[in-house]
Amino acid sequence: xxxxxxxxxxxxxxxxxxxxxxxxxxxxxxxxxxxxxxxxxxxxxxxxxxxxxxxxxxxxxxxxxxxxxxxxxxxxxxxxxxxxxxxxxxxxxxxxxxxxxxxxxxxxxxxxxxxxxxxxxxxxxxxxxxxxxxxxxxxxxxxxxxxxxxxxxxxxxxxxxxxxxxxxxxxxxxxxxxxxxxxxxxxxxxxxxxxxxxxxxxxxxxxxxxxxxxxxxxxxxxxxxxxxxxxxxxxxxxxxxxxxxxxxxxxxxxx
Numbered sequence: 001x002x003x004x005x006x007x008x009x010x011x012x013x014x015x016x017x018x019x020x021x022x023x024x025x026x027x028x029x030x031x032x033x034x035x036x037x038x039x040x041x042x043x044x045x046x047x048x049x050x051x052x053x054x055x056x057x058x059x060x061x062x063x064x065x066x067x068x069x070x071x072x073x074x075x076x077x078x079x080x081x082x083x084x085x086x087x088x089x090x091x092x093x094x095x096x097x098x099x100x101x102x103x104x105x106x107x108x109x110x111x112x113x114x115x116x117x118x119x120x121x122x123x124x125x126x127x128x129x130x131x132x133x134x135x136x137x138x139x140x141x142x143x144x145x146x147x148x149x150x151x152x153x154x155x156x157x158x159x160x161x162x163x164x165x166x167x168x169x170x171x172x173x174x175x176x177x178x179x180x181x182x183x184x185x186x187x188x189x190x191x192x193x194x195x196x197x198x199x200x201x202x203x204x205x206x207x208x209x210x211x212x213x214x215x216x217x218x219x220x221x222x223x224x225x226x227x228x229x230x231x232x233x234x235x236x237x238x239x240x241x242x243x244x245x246x247x248x249x250x251x252x253x254x255x
Contacts, residue, residue, distance in 0.1 A: 001144075002041040003166065003188075004251045006048065006058040008223045009033025010194060011078040013054070016227060023227040030232040030247035034058060035078045036170055036224045038190070040163070045142055047071060049161065049168055055082025061249070066093070069141055071133075072100035073170055074158040075107035083112050083126075090126035098128045099139070099146075101159060105130055133159055149182055151175045154201035162186075166254040167217075170224045173201050175211075186217035188254050190246065192224035205229065212243060221246040 007013075014033040015024035023031055035052035045068040048055075058064075067089040073079055086096050100108070109116045114125045121127075133139065135150045141163075149160035153171040160169035165187035169175075172192055183189065193208035202224065203211060212220050220243040229235055236245050 001164065001166065001254045002251055003190075003254055004039040004041070004062060005221075005223065005246045005248060006037040006039055006062060007034030007052065007054055008225055008246045008248055008250075009035055010224055010226045011035065011076070014225075014227045019227070021227050023231055026231060028232055030245075031227075032248065033225060034248055036192075037079075038168060039064065040144075042144055043142060045069075047141055049073065050079040050170075051082045051086070052078045053081040056085040059085070067096055069097040069099060071146070071159075071161055072098065072104050072108075073160065074101070074153060074156060075104045076153075076171070079171075080104075080108060080111070083108065083115065086128075087124070087126045095127040095129040097131060099131045099133050099141075101134075101157065102132050103157070105132065135159075147182055149175075150179050156201075164254065166190075171201070172203055172211075173199075180215065183215050183217075186215065188219050188221070188252065189215060189217040190221045190223055193222035193229065193245075194224060195226045195228035196230075197228065205235075209240070209243070212240075218242065220244065221250075221252070 013035055034054035037050045040047040046066050047069045049071045050073055051070050089096055133148050135148055138147050144163050147162040151158050151160055151172045152174045158171050167183055167186050167189050169191045192203050193205050194202040196205050198204050223246045232245055
């Protein structure tokens with residue numbers, strides 16, 4: 001299974017429009033971050049986790065020509081605003097499978113009502129096949145077994161996903177002990193680390209590192225990174241040996 005980081009930035013991306021912060025003017029390409037998302041490639045199938053406002057650009061940059069499903073973590077715009085751009089995939093493949101919490105499906109129907117319309121649908125609109133994700137109920141993407149991980153983004157419920165010995169969590173602030181049990185014996189953990197200063201709805205760097213110690217995976221990649229965390233190279237050099245900052249375009253192989 002191959003994981004590609006399509007985007008590793010927070011809701012505004014890096015650089016931020018009009019910002020004079022030094023990280024926003026960095027020449028290091030690893031400091032330029034689109035909105036957070038990953039591509040999962042397995043058995044000639046392509047799945048993405050989240051579909052934010054940079055989705056079209058991410059698909060073009062990574063030359064993705066087939067999409068077999070979208071797993072949504074939650075409904076915030078930086079994770080959902082690109083849904084209309086599934087149209088080229090829909091025109092070639094038909095309805096695109098979407099996996100999400102019932103609440104998230106409701107929000108998508110409200111924002112993208114024309115996609116979910118069943119009568120008098122505009123002929124240029126894409127279509128989706130809805131699959132509701134329920135906590136403690138595993139599901140399959142072809143041969144991949146997916147375990148939902150229930151976490152909280154302040155008071156908002158968010159789903160992370162475990163596939164084999166790989167887990168992807170973003171927008172986490174708190175997680176209950178029973179959900180942590182689902183994250184034992186991981187080869188690779190991806191989790192958010194927003195900045196050094198505390199934040200009301202995201203792990204900061206200290207909290208993310210404490211979480212890593214508790215879960216104890218073999219390897220870790222931080223994502224959903226703000227410019228306030230600092231320059232990629234400087235932050236990376238201070239992290240534990242098995243912990244890394246992800247960056248846009250990074251690909252890893254997971255058994």
